[in-house]
Amino acid sequence: MGKKKRSIHETATTVIVDDETDVTSVEEDQVFTDLSKSLAEIRKRDGVVGYILRSTSSATIDLKEPEKIVEYAILSSQVLDSSREMSDLFDLGDVKSILIEGKEIKALCVVIGENKISIFMENNADHADILKRVSP
Amino acid sequence: MNNDVYAFALKSTLDEIQSICPDVSNTFIFKDGKILAKGETTNEKTVNSTINAFDAITERADTIGGLETVTIQGANGRVNIACMNDFYLTTVLSKKADEKYVNTLTRVLIPTVIKLVEKIHPASTDDETLTVDLEPAEDEAAEEDADSAEDSENEPAEEETVTTEPTEEQETPEVDDEPLLPEPPVTQFIVENLGGLLVPSDTVRIDKSVITEWNDLYSDKKIEEVDVETLDGKKTRCKFKHIKDSKHKGKGIIRMPEKIQLTLETAKGELVMVKPVVE
Numbered sequence: 451m452g453k454k455k456r457s458i459h460e461t462a463t464t465v466i467v468d469d470e471t472d473v474t475s476v477e478e479d480q481v482f483t484d485l486s487k488s489l490a491e492i493r494k495r496d497g498v499v500g501y502i503l504r505s506t507s508s509a510t511i512d513l514k515e516p517e518k519i520v521e522y523a524i525l526s527s528q529v530l531d532s533s534r535e536m537s538d539l540f541d542l543g544d545v546k547s548i549l550i551e552g553k554e555i556k557a558l559c560v561v562i563g564e565n566k567i568s569i570f571m572e573n574n575a576d577h578a579d580i581l582k583r584v585s586p
Numbered sequence: 587m588n589n590d591v592y593a594f595a596l597k598s599t600l601d602e603i604q605s606i607c608p609d610v611s612n613t614f615i616f617k618d619g620k621i622l623a624k625g626e627t628t629n630e631k632t633v634n635s636t637i638n639a640f641d642a643i644t645e646r647a648d649t650i651g652g653l654e655t656v657t658i659q660g661a662n663g664r665v666n667i668a669c670m671n672d673f674y675l676t677t678v679l680s681k682k683a684d685e686k687y688v689n690t691l692t693r694v695l696i697p698t699v700i701k702l703v704e705k706i707h708p709a710s711t712d713d714e715t716l717t718v719d720l721e722p723a724e725d726e727a728a729e730e731d732a733d734s735a736e737d738s739e740n741e742p743a744e745e746e747t748v749t750t751e752p753t754e755e756q757e758t759p760e761v762d763d764e765p766l767l768p769e770p771p772v773t774q775f776i777v778e779n780l781g782g783l784l785v786p787s788d789t790v791r792i793d794k795s796v797i798t799e800w801n802d803l804y805s806d807k808k809i810e811e812v813d814v815e816t817l818d819g820k821k822t823r824c825k826f827k828h829i830k831d832s833k834h835k836g837k838g839i840i841r842m843p844e845k846i847q848l849t850l851e852t853a854k855g856e857l858v859m860v861k862p863v864v865e
Contacts (some may be wrong), residue, residue, distance in 0.1 A: 555649075
């Protein structure tokens with residue numbers, strides 16, 4: 451199994467997890483690649499504490515606090531599941547974006563095709579501008 | 587505080603929001619996983635499912651310092667769940683809704699209503715009212731006589747025209763019966779003796795400022811009686827007048843004839859709770 455590690459940010463660890471059968475598909479997925487680049491740029495912004503990018507076959511995680519990867523990943527997954535549920539309840543159609551705000555951190559989750567992005571940032575960060583950057 | 591009081595006030599507010607913002611398709615408020623109020627158009631089953639979905643996020647949100655707000659943007663509209671004074675307000679907007687307008691409206695109105703309810707309903711009381719048949723006053727101690735007689739002479743004539751008799755089994759008005767009236771405020775006072783030959787035994791004396799507050803709160807209603815309750819739960823309903831004697835004003839006291847004290851099994855220096863009877 452080919453497993454690659456690449457440092458996108460000096461203070462963070464980026465992990466790319468590839469499914470064995472889909473090693474080549476990541477490279478072929480232009481959207482995923484473009485999003486990875488955009489997120490790497492966004493990650494450099496003040497107040498952005500990290501992001502998770504998931505497609506059906508791959509995931510890229512870059513967080514300031516790597517020890518919280520699991521917590522952030524579970525939260526991100528739950529937010530997307532619950533949002534889809536609420537969207538169905540109120541007939542909102544496809545979920546485009548979700549913003550959750552905590553007392554310390556807020557998270558912007560965006561669904562672009564098969565790709566699911568969660569960007570974590572401090573509460574004073576400009577999530578609207580970040581949303582514009584990642585939206586197609 | 588009783589959630590019914592919040593429920594009534596908040597439901598009215600939600601209905602108003604929906605009537606002035608037709609693009610708000612659903613609204614509801616919940617607290618601790620329970621529905622507190624919902625708009626007319628909102629289905630209870632949908633609300634419960636939403637609360638469950640929200641709670642699932644909340645359980646995993648410790649890493650961001652606890653969940654305060656969720657905004658979901660869908661292709662056809664948007665759901666917003668926002669924490670306000672420990673209550674969670676959910677609004678569902680159509681795609682064409684003016685989000686800023688709705689947010690401004692809800693984030694001002696709801697907290698204001700919650701604060702208002704808290705302010706005018708500071709304590710809950712038992713609904714059971716013990717009403718007694720009050721008899722004419724008996725002779726009081728000599729030292730009280732002089733003081734009270736002076737008070738009575740100073741009372742304006744119109745104050746003596748309060749004629750409503752205490753009625754048995756008259757219950758405190760409930761929110762549902764008086765949908766537009768706020769719950770009567772409860773004020774605590776320290777009991778002070780009131781005696782004298784000319785003092786009616788069925789009337790207590792209360793600070794004028796408190797009576798003024800009641801009149802301001804219920805501007806269209808007559809307030810002629812008060813319910814007085816001890817900390818032990820003994821209750822009675824009686825007439826009231828304002829304290830004329832300057833040395834008793836503004837001290838948080840209620841001047842009470844001995845007859846009422848006996849009924850309530852209370853005495854000078856003890857605390858009682860008083861709320862106006864709004865007819």
